[in-house]
Amino acid sequence: EEIRLEDLEGVGRITAQKLRAAGYYSVKDLAFASAHELALILGSEERAMAIIRAAQKLVSRGEEFITAKELFEKRKNIEYISTGVKSLDDLLEGGIEVGSLTELIGEFGAGKTQLCHQLSVIVQLPKEKGGLGARALYIDTEGTFRPERIIQIARARGLEPEKALENIIYARAYNSDHQMLLVDEAKKYIEKNNIRLIVVDSLINHFRSEYPGRENLASRQQKLNRHISQLHKLASLYNLAVVVTNQVMAAPDVFFGNPLRPAGGNIMAHGFTYRIWLRKAKEGKRIARIIDSPKHAEKEAAFAISEDGVTD
Ligand code: ADP
Ligand code: MG
Incomplete structure (x- = not known):
């Protein structure tokens, strides 16, 4: 089941609408967004960072670092x-x-x-x-x-x-x-x-x-x-x-x-x-x-x- 933008902390209906209009359709899109670009839509870089972090938590589940062996596999x-x-x-x-x-x-x-x-x-x-x-x-x-x-x-x-x-x-x-x-x-x-x-x-x-x-x-x-x-x-x-x-x-x-x-x-x-x-x-x-x-x-x-x- 896909997580909706509205399910993210700090994203209400209006914000979700704004984000979709700007091309951010999924939590994944937000997780990899640049804070600077998102700030242009949301008004503040702090708010953008908070939303990006919330999205990243859901997407990566804290597994950003892996060993080279894991990467090789x-x-x-x-x-x-x-x-x-x-x-x-x-x-x-x-x-x-x-x-x-x-x-x-x-x-x-x-x-x-x-x-x-x-x-x-x-x-x-x-x-x-x-x-x-x-x-x-x-x-x-x-x-x-x-x-x-x-x-x-x-x-x-x-x-x-x-x-x-x-x-x-x-x-x-x-x-x-x-x-x-x-x-x-x-x-x-x-x-x-x-x-x-x-x-x-x-x-x-x-x-x-x-x-x-x-x-x-x-x-x-x-x-x-x-x-x-x-x-x-x-x-x-x-x-x-x-x-x-x-x-x-x-x-x-x-x-x-x-x-x-x-x-x-x-x-x-x-x-x-x-x-x-x-x-x-x-x-x-x-x-x-x-x-x-x-x-x-x-x-x-x-x-x-x-x-x-x-x-x-
Ligand atoms: P570009 O690199 O400019 O995109 P193309 O991929 O369009 O080039 O390649 C065009 C060449 O492909 C033509 O010059 C022709 O030699 C060849 N070609 C295209 N269609 C056919 C075909 N039906 N049969 C044989 N060769 C073809
Ligand atoms: Mg061509």
């Missing part, structure tokens, strides 16, 4: 979503990690969107086939999601196409504020609909076009940071995988080596646990390279894109 139970491609799963040592944020980086046509489609199908498969028997939530900022493609990939993976479509909850984000609102709204759907994968394709598109130039950089990065932390919260609170895509841009000051850089600078670099760079190679082949990971060496794997989706 816990990590053995980490779930993965297969990419559906042997070489990529090997590269990632299992697939896309649940509970973490993974960033797919690459130039136009590299295969980022195709992989997002594929993961939205594979997450639906049973565990023994690489999925989680769950649904996907897909936030599309560029208008490149294609149900037709889901049908093809579902057929290739032995899923009933109609069902595969019903198991993907889709929203188009029209600007960066809308995108952030959608992520807040997503909380309402996650538990009810057994969502274990959230896709944001692409994460950065609106932010780049709405905040052009150096003079807007600071505000853009600050907002982007808030957006990434929204996604972090969802990943850990609801034990789901978050996969986002990112564009590359030419760095004007690079004369030797690769002049391309992932967009979004440090905020993106620090925000994602796993960063995978996709690029086109000869004869329609694609190469994936892990460029940042706490557990993988920098290595590469080849894959292809066909009618059936992303393949070996």
Whole structure:
């Protein structure tokens, strides 16, 4: 039985309403809220802290500290979503990690969107086939999601196409504020609909076009940071995988080596646990390279894109 906001000490009906309006729907949301952000809604930082503490007591039951051995045991139970491609799963040592944020980086046509489609199908498969028997939530900022493609990939993976479509909850984000609102709204759907994968394709598109130039950089990065932390919260609170895509841009000051850089600078670099760079190679082949990971060496794997989706 879910605990309601009103059950918390110091939260009455009116306060609960205010909190819900601001996107805090559950005790879990409050337990991981920042006191500063909550104070803006409640009027005082003291009140915010008291409510956060009350929520944390209910959620954590005083088990914040564990030994590394316990953590190691816990990590053995980490779930993965297969990419559906042997070489990529090997590269990632299992697939896309649940509970973490993974960033797919690459130039136009590299295969980022195709992989997002594929993961939205594979997450639906049973565990023994690489999925989680769950649904996907897909936030599309560029208008490149294609149900037709889901049908093809579902057929290739032995899923009933109609069902595969019903198991993907889709929203188009029209600007960066809308995108952030959608992520807040997503909380309402996650538990009810057994969502274990959230896709944001692409994460950065609106932010780049709405905040052009150096003079807007600071505000853009600050907002982007808030957006990434929204996604972090969802990943850990609801034990789901978050996969986002990112564009590359030419760095004007690079004369030797690769002049391309992932967009979004440090905020993106620090925000994602796993960063995978996709690029086109000869004869329609694609190469994936892990460029940042706490557990993988920098290595590469080849894959292809066909009618059936992303393949070996
Ligand atoms: P991006 O990295 O820009 O998101 P996409 O994931 O959209 O790139 O990849 C686009 C590429 O995927 C196309 O250039 C094409 O090579 C390939 N592709 C898309 N649909 C199909 C299909 N039905 N059959 C074969 N290849 C496809
Ligand atoms: Mg794309």
